[in-house]
Amino acid sequence: MRKLLSAMLLGLMAYGGAHAAMMNEDGLHIQPWFLDSFLELNDDINEADANNxxxxxxxxxxxxxxxKKMHEEVLSRDDVREAITADFEMIQINMFGDREMLDLDGEALPEKEMVKKWGALFTPTIMFLPxxxxVEEGKPLSQQVxxxxxxxxxxxxVLDMFSWVTERGYNKDEPFQKYHARKIAERRAAQ
Structure with missing residues (x-):
């Protein structure tokens, strides 16, 4: 029985299944592919844009x-990492952190104050920047997200949301919920 369980576990790991999440010095779960940023959002957007x-x-x-669940069951998967990093740079923000950030409107605040300014209440929360x-000069991220x-x-x-944003679905007539339902139906039909 142990051999069977060990073989199944190895098979899942080889498939790109979930992995235990690493943690940083602040006690946040991290992924090695997250961008190490100076947290100057306009610069981050421009640098990402230079890499399409x-x-x-x-x-x-x-x-x-x-x-933890999101990191271990979703973000640590090889297929998710590959899909996200093909089109995005992901930057981690500590809801109660003290690192200084520069918002799109030029205001500098510690992470914890910036998160309040943006109105983020839950973790994890993923915010997709313009x-x-x-980018509209002089407006904070909360008005441009x-x-x-x-x-x-x-x-x-998660993958459908990243695809919807990549395709600029927010500018189209199909809201995310309908896009996601269509993608689910397409995946089922392909099986």
Whole structure:
């Protein structure tokens, strides 16, 4: 029985299944592919744009069981990492952190004050920043964010949200919920 369980576990790991999440010095779960940023959002957007990418922020806090779940069951998967990093740079924000950030409107605040300014209440929360050609000078991120994903979601929902933002679905007639339902139906039909 032990051999069978060991073989199944190895098979899941080889498939790109969930892995235990690493933690940083602040006690936040992290992924090695997260961008190490100076937290100057305009610069982050422009640097990502130079690489044909967008920026997504993930707001988390120490001890968040849903953050742990998201990291271990979704973000640590090889297929999820590959899909996200193809089009996005992901920057982690500590909901109660003290690192200084520079918002899109030029205001500098510690992470914890910036998170309050943006009105983020839950962790994890993923905020999708505007593309470089969509940034409106002088407006804070809270007035320019293209989509917000509050909470821990399963792999398919996360991947569909990143695809919807990449396709600029927020500028189209199909809201995310209908887009996601269509993608689920397409995946089922392909089986």
């Amino acid at each position: 990418k967008r920026v997504a922020l993930i707001i988390e806090q120490r001890g968040c069981i849903y953050c 593309a470089a050609d969509e 293209k989509s917000v994903m509050p909470g821990a979601f399963a792999r398919g929902t």
